[in-house]
Amino acid sequence: MTYCVGLLVDRGLVFMSDTRTNAGVDNISVVSKMHTFEVPGERFLCLLSAGNLATTQSTISLLKQREVEPDKRKPPILSQPSMFATAKLVGDTLKEVIARSKPTGSESSEPRFTGSFILGGQIKGGRPRLFMVYPEGNFIEAGADNPFFQIGEHKYGRPIIIRTYDPKMELADVAKLLVVSFDSTIRSNLSVGLPIDMQFYEAGHLTAGYRHRFDHRDAYYRQVSEGWSEALKTAFDRLPPFEFTSTERAG
DSSP states (O other), X not given: OOEEEEEEETTEEEXXXXXXXXXXXXXXXXXXXXXXXXXXXXXXXXXXXXXXXHHHHHHHHHHHHOOSSTTTTOOXXXXXXXXXXXXHHHXXXXXXXXHXXXXXXXXXXXXXXXXXXXXXXXXXXXXXXXXXXXXXXXXXXXXXXXXXXXXXXXXXXXXXXXXXXXXXXXXXXXHHHHHHHHHHHHHHOTTSOSOEEEEEEETTOOSOOOEEEEOTTOHHHHHHHHHHHHHHHHHHHHSOOOOOOHHHHHO
């Protein structure tokens, strides 16, 4: 399992992903699920992956290695005219990889070969855009009503994002929000774990922004994790106590 988030605000985009991958409780390793592509001044792209590791890595490899024009040696993911076309390319490639992974004679995709992606970025002449790409190859785009996407083990970290998100947030505040979201998930599910990769993209810059990896030694991560726990305890203590009525006591 994994946990990845891509979030769109007025200032740009923030991406975060964990790095834990496992094939059982005794076979756990660290693998980055965040992949960035850029042509400075022209475009910046970030892909977050979840699902079967072989499926997602094969998809990334094809996106990096296939060429539109062999003499130019340029990966097709850096040659698309728009973010929409880039999302379609990612979806088509993922669908192809999953189809090739089916056992011979199988009519439906096996769950163990599935995968999904969050794609975000900006191409010169367009605005920052964010997509979620499904195993079937189709995709949806983030907007005012759905400004963020999660893939993997998302249920534990979702409530804090929904309650706190504001499109006018600074990127640094988005980072704090996502650290809390990931900490809540890590505390609730052993299949998600540190280190965590984070990538900023500032709207209009057309180049990669600040990138950081949080591990168990990271002072900021520990401070936020401990501070959030204490804040929840304090908030809980400040809630009004439940009062029993005399009738309820008698019953």
